[in-house]
Amino acid sequence: MGILEVRDVNKNFGGLKALNNVNLDVQEGSVHAIIGPNGAGKSTLLNCFVGRLDPDTGTVMFNGKSLLGLKPHEINQTGVVRVFQTPEIFTDLTLLENVMIPAFARRDGAFKLNPFRDVEREGEVRDKAMSILEEVGLQEDRNKIASSMSRGDKRRLELAMCLVQDPVLLLLDEPTAGMSRADTNATIDLLKRIGERGITKIVIEHDMHVVFSLADRISVLAQGTVIAEDVPANIKGNPKVQEAYLGGAHL
Ligand code: ADP
Ligand code: MG
Numbered sequence: 001m002g003i004l005e006v007r008d009v010n011k012n013f014g015g016l017k018a019l020n021n022v023n024l025d026v027q028e029g030s031v032h033a034i035i036g037p038n039g040a041g042k043s044t045l046l047n048c049f050v051g052r053l054d055p056d057t058g059t060v061m062f063n064g065k066s067l068l069g070l071k072p073h074e075i076n077q078t079g080v081v082r083v084f085q086t087p088e089i090f091t092d093l094t095l096l097e098n099v100m101i102p103a104f105a106r107r108d109g110a111f112k113l114n115p116f117r118d119v120e121r122e123g124e125v126r127d128k129a130m131s132i133l134e135e136v137g138l139q140e141d142r143n144k145i146a147s148s149m150s151r152g153d154k155r156r157l158e159l160a161m162c163l164v165q166d167p168v169l170l171l172l173d174e175p176t177a178g179m180s181r182a183d184t185n186a187t188i189d190l191l192k193r194i195g196e197r198g199i200t201k202i203v204i205e206h207d208m209h210v211v212f213s214l215a216d217r218i219s220v221l222a223q224g225t226v227i228a229e230d231v232p233a234n235i236k237g238n239p240k241v242q243e244a245y246l247g248g249a250h251l
Contacts, residue, residue, distance in 0.1 A: 003028040003200050004049070004169060009058030011044055011224075018044045019055065020224040026169070031191075031201045033211045033232075036221035037244060042204045045221070046171055049202075050082050051075045062169065079168030083158060083175060091147035095138055095157055098146050099129035103164045129164055136160045136190060152183035156190070163194065170194070172203045176210050188213045212236075220244065 002025035011019040018041045026032045034042050047053040049060055051072040060067045067075050090098050103125045133139045136156045141149065146157060155175065162170060175191065176184040184207060191201065191214055205211050211218065211232070218235045220228040222244035228235060235241055 002026045003063060004202070005059075005061040006045075006049075007059045007061075009045070009048060009055045009060065011041075011048065011053060011055050017224050019048070022058070022221070022224070022226055024219055024226070024229075026200060026202060027216070028200055029195075029198050030216040031195060031203060031214045033203045033205060033215035033218045034221060035205065035208075035211055035218060035235075039223075040221040040244075041224040042221055043173060044224075046082070046173055046202070046204060049075075049080060049171060076165070079166070080171065081162045081165050081167035081169070082171040083162050083173065089146050089154060089157055089161065091145075093146060094143050095133060095146055095149070095160075096126070096129055096142040098157055099132055099160050099164050100125050102161045103128055129160075132160045132164045135163070135193070137186075152179050152186070155179070155183075155187070159190065159194075167199055169200045169202070172201060172205075174204055174206060176205065176207050184210060 004024065004026040006022060006024035009019050009022040010017070022041070022045060024032075024045075034045065036042055044053060048055050049067060051067070051070055051074070054068065062078055062080055065078070067078070067080065070078075090101065093101075104121070130139065130142065133142050136159055138153065138156055138160065141153070146154065149157065159175075172191075176187050179187065188210055191203075195201070201214075203211070203214060215232050218228075218230060218232055219226050220235065220238075220241050227240045227244055228238045230238070
């Protein structure tokens with residue numbers, strides 16, 4: 001039994017079968033990578049876990065409870081937190097403020113701030129935000145405006161904004177997209193460190209160096225179908241996987 005259990009999920013867009021009887025079991029505390037060529041349905045699948053899309057049929061269970069029909073903020077409150085493909089940060093605020101906002105919002109389930117109650121909690125939230133910024137290596141930059149940071153730092157900031165919400169399951173859609181090799185390696189190290197806290201992670205990723213550095217298990221999607229699910233060592237040589245990647249990305 002996994003912490004996330006996906007059974008027979010189907011999703012059509014008009015005539016296009018974006019997800020075709022997808023099954024997935026993610027073990028608690030593991031890193032589960034989802035790979036596959038462009039258009040395979042990876043982001044669609046992730047969207048079905050966070051309430052952005054409803055599957056046409058199938059079930060998605062997290063910790064034994066269905067996520068289907070819940071609103072995105074309700075799913076967030078169960079501990080399922082998504083890191084977006086492009087950073088969604090508050091560009092005009094400082095890094096510290098960026099991390100404090102989701103910490104406040106977490107318990108309310110929406111970005112509704114309550115100035116009276118929040119004043120009492122400000123010290124606690126600030127301390128927590130500071131320790132997370134330290135964890136991702138941005139503590140020195142805490143008073144800088146977010147828009148002034150490099151692309152890699154913005155992604156680190158976004159990760160901090162997710163971590164401050166105490167995620168149980170972290171969903172990462174291409175966490176190293178557009179990063180330099182140095183930033184990619186720093187992100188791998190950071191994600192490994194986060195792993196030590198026991199947060200379960202699902203990582204969608206094109207960069208095979210990242211996938212094979214991080215993943216405990218890999219599911220391969222092609223044209224909406226899971227064509228392989230195994231430990232990394234068995235995925236590389238899988239003929240179905242090699243075929244799916246022919247002419248596209250390389251393993
Ligand atoms: P991936 O993330 O693996 O690259 P996606 O999940 O984004 O793939 O897309 C899977 C397929 O579904 C693609 O053919 C894409 O064009 C299509 N698709 C994704 N989202 C929508 C949508 N909202 N409406 C129509 N088609 C979509
Ligand atoms: Mg995608």
